[in-house]
Amino acid sequence: MEEGNQDLIAAAKRFLENYYRTFDANRADLANLYRDESVMIFDGRKLQGKEAILAELTSLQQCRHQLHTVHCQPTVVGSGDLLATITGYMWPDGKQDARPFSQMFILIPTPEGSFYASHGTFQYFGFELCGTTTA
Amino acid sequence: MEEGNQDLKIEAAKRFLENYYRTFGANWADLASLYREESVMIFEGRTLQGKEAILAELTSLQQCRHQILDIACYPARPGSADLVATVSGNIWLDGKQDARLFGQMFLLVPTPEGSFYVSRSTFVYLVSELRGSFMA
Numbered sequence: 001m002e003e004g005n006q007d008l009i010a011a012a013k014r015f016l017e018n019y020y021r022t023f024d025a026n027r028a029d030l031a032n033l034y035r036d037e038s039v040m041i042f043d044g045r046k047l048q049g050k051e052a053i054l055a056e057l058t059s060l061q062q063c064r065h066q067l068h069t070v071h072c073q074p075t076v077v078g079s080g081d082l083l084a085t086i087t088g089y090m091w092p093d094g095k096q097d098a099r100p101f102s103q104m105f106i107l108i109p110t111p112e113g114s115f116y117a118s119h120g121t122f123q124y125f126g127f128e129l130c131g132t133t134t135a
Numbered sequence: 136m137e138e139g140n141q142d143l144k145i146e147a148a149k150r151f152l153e154n155y156y157r158t159f160g161a162n163w164a165d166l167a168s169l170y171r172e173e174s175v176m177i178f179e180g181r182t183l184q185g186k187e188a189i190l191a192e193l194t195s196l197q198q199c200r201h202q203i204l205d206i207a208c209y210p211a212r213p214g215s216a217d218l219v220a221t222v223s224g225n226i227w228l229d230g231k232q233d234a235r236l237f238g239q240m241f242l243l244v245p246t247p248e249g250s251f252y253v254s255r256s257t258f259v260y261l262v263s264e265l266r267g268s269f270m271a
Contacts, residue, residue: 041259044180069207075236083236083261085223087207100211102221104238104261121238123257125211125219 005074012072012082012107015115020065020086027058033117041121062094065101075106082107082115090124099124145208148218148243151251152208156201156222163194169253177257189256198230211242217254218243223261236261 022029034040034050047053067088075081084105089098101124107115158165170186183189203224211217220241225234242255 039262041261044177044257044259068209071205071207073204083204083223085205085207085221085238087209087219087221089213098212100209100219100221100240102207102219102238102240104223104236106236106261119262121259121261123221123238123240123259125240125242125255125257 008080008109009072009082011113012084012115013070015107016070016072016084016086016105017067020067023057024064027060028054030054030057032114035116035118038117039119040117043123060093064091065089066098072107080109081118082109092124099126101125141210144216144245145218147249148208148220148251149206151243152206152220152222152241153203156203159193159201160196160199163190166190166193169251171252171254174253175255176253177255179259196228198228200227201225202227202234216245218245218251 019030019033031050031054034053036049038048038050038053040047040053040056042056047056065088067086069087070084071086072082072084075083084103084107086103086105088101090101091098101122103120103122105117105120108118109115155166155169167186167190170189172185174184174186174189176183176189176192178192183192201224203222205223206220208218208220211219220243222239222241224237226237227234238259238261240255240257241253243251244254245251
């Protein structure tokens with residue numbers, strides 16, 4: 001059971017790394033991650049369902065992500081659901097400056113060996129980082 | 136040499152945050168000293184400006200317990216001294232049995248005394264409604 005868990009976690013990490021590559025390359029391909037029950041909270045705004053979420057994602061212009069950490073762990077001991085937490089930098093809308101972001105997903109395994117997100121949040125810090133004292 | 140320094144600062148920031156959650160609810164005066172007038176917190180989409188407003192919000196949370204599941208810490212911009220920390224975990228409020236998953240981001244600015252203050256912070260619940268007990 002423990003090994004099965006490790007395999008699932010490794011699969012989820014690969015899935016997520018692919019998610020961000022796909023995000024940067026062709027956002028419409030992300031459709032399978034979301035379902036009608038999916039709820040995403042983008043920077044405080046709640047979006048319900050695959051259509052609303054995809055509409056939001058495809059409205060963004062050129063984006064680039066650089067991942068810092070990708071961690072996955074079971075939400076409940078014994079269930080297949082995973083809590084994924086991802087951190088890194090993003091360059092949104094073709095901008096030059098990087099913004100730190102943090103994302104969480106609850107990933108549910110599918111019978112085909114993939115995952116979908118039942119819940120997720122996305123938070124980032126803007127350009128106006130206060131008190132920056134670059135070394 | 137520079138990287139070693141950076142690693143030490145990141146470790147210090149993680150300890151700072153572990154202490155933050157321990158202090159939370161236990162000693163509000165100590166927590167207040169970690170914020171300043173310029174501090175901004177976005178709590179579930181609502182913007183709170185300044186130390187007073189932030190503490191008013193935090194002290195309104197009754198019987199609060201945090202369980203940290205994940206902490207990640209890295210420079211706010213490549214090479215900067217300011218650090219971004221992202222925390223995910225479970226939070227129990229009002230003495231309830233069921234936890235909610237939360238995500239929090241901090242912008243930590245180093246102080247001359249070797250500590251940090253919280254310049255910006257955001258807090259969001261991962262799931263709107265209580266889903267039942269998660270890992271204890």
